Amino acid sequence: MTIDAFTVNMLVAIVTMTAGTLYLLETMLRREVGPGRVWALGFLSGMLTVVAYLLWQGTADPWVAIAIGNAALVSTLGCFWLGCRSFNAHRVRPAGAVVGAVAIVQLVVTLAAGPDGGDWAGAVLLFFGVAVFAGLASVESRRAGMGAIWSSLGFTIVFAFVAAYYFVRAIVLWVEGPEGSLFTTWFNSSITGIVSIVLTIVALTTATMLRTGRVTVRQDAEHATLQVTPAGVLSAPSFETAVGSVLSxxxxxxxSCAVASVRMDDLAQIGVAFGTVEEESIATQWHTGIRRYAPVFALVGDGDEASVLIAWQPASPGDARRVAGRIQRRLLDDFAERGSAVIPAVGVGIAFSDDVGYDPGALIDAAQDAARRSSTSPDASVIVAEAGDDRAAPIRG
Known part of the structure; x- marks a missing residue:
């Protein structure tokens, strides 16, 4: 049985509209920021694509609808790539400018063909653009924090397949044209519609799983569930669990083990004074800097809404103090080089298992308390928690 192109487009439209609506509703209910918001733009672009292509099938003079659909389709894959970059805390704006430029070029090229351009106006450029962005999304899904999450394999596999399919489709169309036997048999609109349906379902499932930040790690005799945040660090409960295993x-x-708390109490005030964009930018740079400057084999995780925790085995207490001081200085230097309107205060506190003991909760609490003292001290010096009570020793420099 052969399904005509309009029927396939209707099926694609139903699946895309349903998936896009569900994802957008969840995004609004969760007040999503970061990668979830970018992926929502991808679903919106996909919805615009199917609407434009339905108009293409249902109107007598569809060249404008084709141009809009082509630009929206390449934007869809570009947005999924941008979402993966955002998830990994990589720079999005320059890449976003590239996606926007490609979409505009695609729109102009298709419109330039005019009404006489036919159904496949600008198609070769479109297929190459989709292949490139899908390939970039597949590669990005295996990098940094996203690559450590098993559920991101859904993105990796489906985007790799889409990249290969559209690349070969572009070559075939370029070589033999839309009437060639190979193109009409294996790369026609019906088969492409099936590919689109699979892409939409996998994208919805994977994006929903990824923004929960859950990763399951299978061990020999037990299962441990860790939660990785979009910033690429462990969640607070997962960090305490992992630290507990190390301390045992x-x-x-x-x-001897050390836990350091890097604290930034005025982040919320920055958001009120300068807006959420500035707040998110500083928070992203904060997490990225801590991950970059922490010891290589350290555990890095969220403490509370104002702190990030680092756990590692230092060579000596003096070495731990130097590491903490270096992290603090480099973070402040990065904020200064950023050229923003405000440089947040960064407090750092350290707790040692030799002083506090091997209970993960007690060690974390001691480091947090020392960091609070550091953030409110006049010179924001690194403070080391001492055994017993409220005493803490400041470390200069």
Whole structure:
């Protein structure tokens, strides 16, 4: 049985509209920021694509609808790539400018063909653009924090397939034209519609799973569930669980471990004074800087809404103090080089298992308390928590 192109487009439209509406509603209910918001733009572009292509099938002079649909389609894949970059805390604006430029070029090229351009006006450029952005999204989904999450394999596989399919489709169309036997048999609109349906379903499922930030790690005899935030660090409960596992082994070896808290209490005030965009930008730079400057094999996770925690095994207490001081200085230097209107205060506190003990909760609480003292001290010095009570020793420089 052969399904005509209009029927296939109707099926694609139903699936895309349903998936897009569900994702957009969830995005609004969750008040999503970061990658979820960018992926929502991708679904919106996909919805615009199917509407434009339905107009193409249903009108006598569809060249404007074709141009809009082509530009929206390349934007859809571009937005999914941008969402993956945002998830990994990579720069989005320059890449976004590239996506916008490609979409505009696609629109202009298709419109330039005019009414006589036919159904495949600008199609070769479109297919190459889709292939490139899908390939970039597939590669980005295996990088940084996103690559550590098993559910991102859905993006990796489906975008790799889409990239390969559209690349070959572009070559075939370029070589033999839209009337060629190979193109009409294996790369026609019906088969492409099936590819689009699969892409939409996998994209909806994977994007929904990714923004929960959940990753399951299978071990030999047990299952441990860790939660990784979109910033690429462990959630607070997951961090405490992971630190507890490390400390239980360190206790048996009588090894010294350290937990540092890097605190920025005025982030909310920055959002009120300068807007949420500035607040999100500083928060992203904060998380990125801590991940970059923390020891290589350190655990990095959220503490509370104003702190990020680092756990590692230092060579000595003095080495831990130097590491904490270096992180603080480099973060402040990065904020200064950024040229923003405000440089937030960064407090750092350290707690050692030799002083506080091997209980993860107590060690984290001690580091947090020391960081609070640091953030409110006149010189924002690094403070080391001491055993017992409220005492803490400041470290200069």
């Amino acid at each position: 082994r360190a206790r048996g070896e009588e090894a």
